[in-house]
Amino acid sequence: MSATRFTRAAKPLCRSLAVNPVNPAARRRFTTTPVRRAATGSGPGPSPRIAPGWSLSGVFAIAAGAGLLGWVVSEARHGTLPGAVLLDGQFPGPRYASLRGMEQALEEIRQEISEDIISIEPEDLHAHGYSEWSTVNPEGLPVAVAYPRSTEQVSTIARICHKYCVPIIPYSGGSSLEGNFSAPFGGISVDFAYMDQIVQFNKNDMDVVVQPSIGWQDLNEQLAKMNSGLFFPIDPGPSAKIGGMIGTNCSGTNAVKYGTMKDWVINLTVVLADGTVVKTRRRPRKSSAGYNLNGLFVGSEGTLGLVTEATLKLAVIPEEFSVAVVTFPSIRDAASAAAGVMQQGIPVAAMEIMDEVQMKVVNMGKATAPRVWKEMPTLFFKFAGTKAGVKENINMVQKITKANKGSNFEFAKDAREQKLLWSARKESLWSMLSLRKEGEEVWSTDVAVPFSRLADIIEVSKKEMDDLGLFASILGHIGDGNFHESIIYNRQDPKEREKVEVCVKNMVKRALDMEGTCTGEHSIGWGKKESLVWEVGHDTLGVMKAIKAALDPNWIMNPGKIFDRHRK
The missing domain is CATH 3.40.462.10 (FAD-linked oxidases, C-terminal domain)
Structure with a gap:
């Protein structure tokens, strides 16, 4: 498994920061055969409606401008545009690739992996940037959707996006409620629809290794077909996938007996922002070896890395x-x-x-x-x-x-x-x-x-x-x-x-x-960032940002979620 060495750069290594928007004719050069989503990767419930004020004919144009809009916003925060104000000297605003830079990244991904891994079909872009389930839908869509088939391919995508400073937004079930998979800075949505398998089932150890886009209901159905006598007890919305459940530390109706997602994760395989692949732990149910990295990635909403495999504990089906x-x-x-x-x-x-x-x-x-x-x-x-x-x-x-x-x-x-x-x-x-x-x-x-x-x-x-x-x-x-x-x-x-x-x-x-929390299981996403400040305060938020900056110095992993890079 090859991956670039993790670089703790003091300054962003991004390229292609100049504004160079492309016209529709140029954009069409990158159109490929539409990628059809696997059945297990489809969104929840009925098909999403078109966002207010948007038509399918307009989705393409909005997506084409998303990268430029994100660049302009980030430049304004960074203080390099005329009249811009630097909002936070410690955590300056991110600087993302221009549309031309995003195109170069897409072309490089196609060359290293394959042509059919990328889609820029308007329907795909809309489905991966707007959600009728969410309380908020910030303007902007991804410029492309990638459909990797393996950890190695995810690593390649991350490495190339890191090189060009292209935002990466993870997507599994699409049932989140706080704008968690929105693409306010353009970038590439990484849809794990084809990574929906049980990798390894260890019946005697009562655990299972799965890919991120398997649904919890699908997992339990497969365990039942194997007459395993075991099940995975965390039960949020019916369409939820394991990757999203890890990202939001979800729970569901069984939480009073079985706890939340964090209680059932043994270890994770995670692709970091620069393409480095790490494993958080080994397979025993308990360990005191070093930092609890599971606790770092569970609930991080894809802002620190992309989960490509998870080893989960299983419970005995009650009599x-x-x-x-x-x-x-x-x-x-x-x-x-x-x-x-x-x-x-x-x-x-x-x-x-x-x-x-x-x-x-x-x-x-x-x-x-x-x-x-x-x-x-x-x-x-x-x-x-x-x-x-x-x-x-x-x-x-x-x-x-x-x-x-x-x-x-x-x-x-x-x-x-x-x-x-x-x-x-x-x-x-x-x-x-x-x-x-x-x-x-x-x-x-x-x-x-x-x-x-x-x-x-x-x-x-x-x-x-x-x-x-x-x-x-x-x-x-x-x-x-x-x-x-x-x-x-x-x-x-x-x-x-x-x-x-x-x-x-x-x-x-x-x-x-009442000493409670602003979210019990929906997570912060785009919609509750202000609430998080009320809850934990700027000092605690500063610690979170320091962790983010160490693992993702270019701020490309699901940017705009949980908190912004600037302080206020």
């Missing part, structure tokens, strides 16, 4: 499963019942909450038809373990929920009903999206607080949304204090968008006042 739902007269009653379950240490496999609005949304969206749900605050429980253990846990939970005004406690009679009862929770976002009218979007975001404060923040946040006249719902992983707001708003109405922004900012500030 018994049961699913139940119970309704409450108020969201506070439901949250109080959930806190009681946690405080008594009852080992539920999952515990989710949905308010009356979200239950109504599920009914209106008909995602679980013909089932019609009571439109009341509802707790969803999943129980797993031995038969005797599950029975005992159910009895204890029933007593707690009854003491907190819970009613209509309903159990699934078989596996089919288990799937049906749990589907209301899993279909929540899709149901909300299905209710949009022309010009409307869904703003979905999350925070997390100590679970003893969850009832307080949910109650106040719901009241504020109602007072502002917003159609909004609340749902969340109540067992670990994480909840989500989903708000439908008219994107063409500036006043309505301003209301939503105020509501979300207030929710974040409340969470921080």
Whole structure:
């Protein structure tokens, strides 16, 4: 496995910094046969709609200008354009390749790997720069999409991009919610659609080595076909891929029992900004050998390196499963019942909450038809373990929920009903999206607080949304204090968008006042950079930037995510 030596350069080694935009005729020289995405690499749910104000005929032109726009912005931050202001002497703005430099990089990638690894089809560029799922979509698209097939090819792409100072944006499932895979500075989107395999399965050691674009559901299906008796327990949105799950340190409904993504990563193979390939650890489940590099890359959103393989722990499939739902007269009653379950240490496999609005949304969206749900605050429980253990846990939970005004406690009679009862929770976002009218979007975001404060923040946040006249719902992983707001708003109405922004900012500030976090599992991306400053402060952010500068001195790895290079 060849790779260039990691260079800790004091100054960027970038080339082609001069502005040299190309015309459409020149751009067409680089068109190749369209690359078709593998089935497992397709985006979530329905096909993405065209971004507001964009047409497919205009996508090409926007992409062609993305590199130039990124260069101009970075030059302004660097202070080299007339009238520009240097915002931070310690972390000056990045200087990216001109469009001509990006073209040279693409040509070099084609020469070293192959012609069909690169696509600049308008539909591809749009799908890799805009997301209907995201709360934010900064202007700009990638100038190309690369589809590598191996770690070696990813290393080659990174080495060439490092040479020309071309931004690199990783892409796997495309289901992130905070603009995580947007391309505000142009550059190359690296789509791992063809890297979606199980590399090695170690049944006796209860671990598996996988590539980044395998979905967690696909992984579990393959483990089931092998009659392994094992499964991977982290379960975010159905379309999530392992690479994105590592990048955002996601969790899902099973987090109350199994923890988050960081708890299940044994080691990673990572391609650094200059093409160097590193392995974070060996395969034992525990090690005290040196720095915990897993903890560095998990949750870094591709800003420090590109994960090309991951060794993951697996869990034993429990002997018994049961699913139940119970309704409450108020969201506070439901949250109080959930806190009681946690405080008594009852080992539920999952515990989710949905308010009356979200239950109504599920009914209106008909995602679980013909089932019609009571439109009341509802707790969803999943129980797993031995038969005797599950029975005992159910009895204890029933007593707690009854003491907190819970009613209509309903159990699934078989596996089919288990799937049906749990589907209301899993279909929540899709149901909300299905209710949009022309010009409307869904703003979905999350925070997390100590679970003893969850009832307080949910109650106040719901009241504020109602007072502002917003159609909004609340749902969340109540067992670990994480909840989500989903708000439908008219994107063409500036006043309505301003209301939503105020509501979300207030929710974040409340969470921080309660010693919580601005994001429990959606990560920072482009959309919550200001919130991260509120949460950790400039000194802590400075430490993060120092790590970023050491591993990625040219600031090409997913730039603009988590934080900007300048200080303010």
